[in-house]
Amino acid sequence: MIFNEIYSAYFNAVADILAKLTEGDTEGCDLSAIVSEHAFGESALTILPALKSGKWQLVHPDMTTHIAHRPSMPLTDIQKRWLKAISLDPRIALFDIYFEGLEDTEPLFTAEDYVIYDKYSDGDPFTDERYISHFRTILTALNQGHNLKLEILNRRGERVYIRCIPERLEYSEKDDKFRLVTSGCGFVRAVNLARIQKCKIYYGDDIIRSKGDERKCDTLRLKITDERNTLERCLMHFAHLEKNVERISEKEYILNMSYDMADTPEMVIRVLSFGPTVEVISPESFKELIKNKLKDQKRCGFF
Amino acid sequence: MAYSELIKNFENIRDYMREFYVYGFKSRNDYTEKSSRSYDDERRRMESWLGEHMSFVRTPEGKNVFISIDSRVTGHNPLYKALKAKSFTDKDITLHFILFDLLHSPEISLSLSEIVKNIDRRLSEFDEPMIFDESTVRKKLKEYTEQGLIVTEKDGRKILYRRSPSVMPMGISDALHFFSEAAPVGTVGSFLLDKQGEHRDNFGFKHHYITSALDSDVTAKLFMAMHKKAIVSVSNHSRFAPTPTIKRIIPLRIFMSVQNGRHHLLAYEAEYNSIKAFRIDYLSDIKIEETTPRFDELRAALDTIQTKMWGVTVRKGLSVDQNTERVEFTVRVEDDEEHIIRRLLREKRIGRIERLDKNNYRFTADVYDISEMIPWIRTFICRITSLDFSNKVLEKQFRSDIKEMYRIYGIEEAEI
Numbered sequence: 001m002i003f004n005e006i007y008s009a010y011f012n013a014v015a016d017i018l019a020k021l022t023e024g025d026t027e028g029c030d031l032s033a034i035v036s037e038h039a040f041g042e043s044a045l046t047i048l049p050a051l052k053s054g055k056w057q058l059v060h061p062d063m064t065t066h067i068a069h070r071p072s073m074p075l076t077d078i079q080k081r082w083l084k085a086i087s088l089d090p091r092i093a094l095f096d097i098y099f100e101g102l103e104d105t106e107p108l109f110t111a112e113d114y115v116i117y118d119k120y121s122d123g124d125p126f127t128d129e130r131y132i133s134h135f136r137t138i139l140t141a142l143n144q145g146h147n148l149k150l151e152i153l154n155r156r157g158e159r160v161y162i163r164c165i166p167e168r169l170e171y172s173e174k175d176d177k178f179r180l181v182t183s184g185c186g187f188v189r190a191v192n193l194a195r196i197q198k199c200k201i202y203y204g205d206d207i208i209r210s211k212g213d214e215r216k217c218d219t220l221r222l223k224i225t226d227e228r229n230t231l232e233r234c235l236m237h238f239a240h241l242e243k244n245v246e247r248i249s250e251k252e253y254i255l256n257m258s259y260d261m262a263d264t265p266e267m268v269i270r271v272l273s274f275g276p277t278v279e280v281i282s283p284e285s286f287k288e289l290i291k292n293k294l295k296d297q298k299r300c301g302f303f
Numbered sequence: 304m305a306y307s308e309l310i311k312n313f314e315n316i317r318d319y320m321r322e323f324y325v326y327g328f329k330s331r332n333d334y335t336e337k338s339s340r341s342y343d344d345e346r347r348r349m350e351s352w353l354g355e356h357m358s359f360v361r362t363p364e365g366k367n368v369f370i371s372i373d374s375r376v377t378g379h380n381p382l383y384k385a386l387k388a389k390s391f392t393d394k395d396i397t398l399h400f401i402l403f404d405l406l407h408s409p410e411i412s413l414s415l416s417e418i419v420k421n422i423d424r425r426l427s428e429f430d431e432p433m434i435f436d437e438s439t440v441r442k443k444l445k446e447y448t449e450q451g452l453i454v455t456e457k458d459g460r461k462i463l464y465r466r467s468p469s470v471m472p473m474g475i476s477d478a479l480h481f482f483s484e485a486a487p488v489g490t491v492g493s494f495l496l497d498k499q500g501e502h503r504d505n506f507g508f509k510h511h512y513i514t515s516a517l518d519s520d521v522t523a524k525l526f527m528a529m530h531k532k533a534i535v536s537v538s539n540h541s542r543f544a545p546t547p548t549i550k551r552i553i554p555l556r557i558f559m560s561v562q563n564g565r566h567h568l569l570a571y572e573a574e575y576n577s578i579k580a581f582r583i584d585y586l587s588d589i590k591i592e593e594t595t596p597r598f599d600e601l602r603a604a605l606d607t608i609q610t611k612m613w614g615v616t617v618r619k620g621l622s623v624d625q626n627t628e629r630v631e632f633t634v635r636v637e638d639d640e641e642h643i644i645r646r647l648l649r650e651k652r653i654g655r656i657e658r659l660d661k662n663n664y665r666f667t668a669d670v671y672d673i674s675e676m677i678p679w680i681r682t683f684i685c686r687i688t689s690l691d692f693s694n695k696v697l698e699k700q701f702r703s704d705i706k707e708m709y710r711i712y713g714i715e716e717a718e719i
Contacts, residue, residue, distance in 0.1 A: 009388065118562045120649040121650075240374045293685040300635065
């Protein structure tokens with residue numbers, strides 16, 4: 001159903017090659033580049049000979065084609081059903097889209113069919129008009145490469161004014177929140193969208209240029225003792241980070257993973273959640289944070 | 304058979320990719336269930352599909368190949384690529400592009416004989432033209448009609464074929480970038496995105512688990528079964544079981560975790576008269592069978608049961624009052640620690656929070672399985688001032704775990 005050749009990278013690459021050829025662009029078009037863009041590392045070794053040799057009878061040896069129109073494919077039922085499903089998601093209000101022709105289409109899923117049971121309950125107000133307006137302004141600035149002027153309410157409830165380069169909108173599924181990742185404005189690297197009070201595109205001449213990713217990462221080294229299925233639970237839990245694992249004995253493993261240092265407090269409690277079967281080896285500063293939590297716990301006099 | 308980047312069956316690679324991505328510490332010799340050649344071919348395919356995301360380390364046991372991805376940096380789920388590697392025949396691809404070229408607009412409708420004649424005319428220009436008989440073309444048109452790509456209409460005794468009208472909304476690229484990662488079965492969004500022109504990707508994702516991509520087909524079929532209120536038969540193969548078992552179940556709801564990436568199907572199993580959780584990565588070979596009149600009643604039962612679930616565990620039976628355990632713990636919150644109160648409120652999935660006095664808050668809940676809640680309770684280590692589980696075995700375990708942590712990190716009385 002979903003695993004079908006009509007969605008394949010090869011079909012997409014061939015469609016793009018044929019599109020170029022139908023436009024008469026037989027000289028200047030770099031077929032290998034098209035294949036690389038759409039398909040995989042070794043695809044050019046299959047696709048181009050198959051087209052040129054007439055194995056796939058779509059292109060003549062002189063690189064003309066009998067295909068007369070730019071290749072296109074209508075949507076499959078499952079694509080329509082997925083579109084219908086996202087049209088019912090409250091977050092769709094963030095995007096200015098009018099869905100037409102899906103009135104009689106059954107959604108692939110609705111909110112009744114699934115639950116994200118460990119998502120935090122104070123997610124962003126996706127249907128709030130001011131929030132939507134800010135979201136769309138940011139998206140416009142991102143698409144058009146503009147700077148933004150923001151008025152933000154900080155954690156202490158104070159108003160802060162910044163001008164920044166929007167780098168991307170970052171969504172956390174766990175927090176159910178968007179943050180605007182910025183560069184070029186010093187200490188402010190990310191802004192929670194729900195904290196933005198005013199948001200305007202800056203059209204002035206004093207443009208700040210993008211400085212790219214300003215994240216500072218460190219490597220956390222953990223020892224996992226595989227009791228109570230900790231190995232699987234821990235590797236699944238940290239699967240979203242760049243990592244590698246070494247087996248050091250039948251029951252013990254070392255997990256090295258790179259994490260954003262700005263997320264250290266969150267990482268500390270995530271490591272703590274595994275209890276004694278996950279031990280911090282390094283960095284020492286991270287280990288100290290764990291120790292401090294444990295010392296504070298002991299001071300509570302309860303354990 | 305000669306090696307190809309493309310594959311006919313997704314199940315083999317589904318397991319390999321999960322192993323390479325989640326675990327990644329196994330050497331070639333550890334993959335004993337399958338042949339060495341199969342391992343080499345699958346590893347080469349993954350290298351071809353995922354390129355820069357593949358890494359390896361040399362260990363005394365050999366070379367360990369693994370997939371390493373920081374999903375906060377990659378933007379789009381690289382594992383979707385595996386679902387775009389389905390093999391096909393020379394005739395499949397040739398016929399596909401000719402058919403949609405002949406039917407290039409929804410206004411054009413052609414009969415089978417007209418289509419075949421047009422194909423023959425086009426291919427006659429080749430030295431050794433492929434031959435497409437009516438039966439082959441009819442079969443492909445039927446397949447495309449079932450997928451919704453082609454619609455048919457009758458003209459007297461003749462059947463005419465035309466392409467389905469386009470319903471792709473304008474200006475949807477940004478939404479596709481977002482929902483292809485943030486909505487269930489996002490693979491479909493990724494397919495749609497492939498057909499969009501060049502467009503800047505404005506989204507990044509934090510805490511983003513990507514392995515569910517490998518379960519897209521299974522998940523989509525389960526959703527379809529739920530919409531039909533149907534029974535399904537599934538093959539269930541846990542990592543810990545030697546062989547798969549076939550189950551007949553009524554799928555009720557999919558439980559997704561955004562803190563470990565696991566997806567479970569909660570389904571009714573008549574054999575045990577109970578609702579149970581099945582890991583979706585263990586399921587395959589989904590067959591949608593007949594509809595059941597019990598679907599609404601069972602889903603309503605799940606709605607009630609859900610109020611006592613922390614994760615995915617349900618105790619036997621359909622009654623919510625049976626088999627719950629009581630959990631209670633108190634945390635100390637200093638005057639400048641408002642964020643801890645916010646944490647308690649937003650992170651608790653069930654139960655209630657009470658303010659006992661100026662600096663102490665108590666959480667209480669009745670839950671099917673306290674063990675699912677323990678990792679969360681541990682995140683409050685440094686401020687837990689009391690704890691009481693009705694399940695005393697688990698309470699004892701919790702306390703001894705804390706003591707073990709003191710020992711591991713060398714927390715002695717003198718240091719405090």
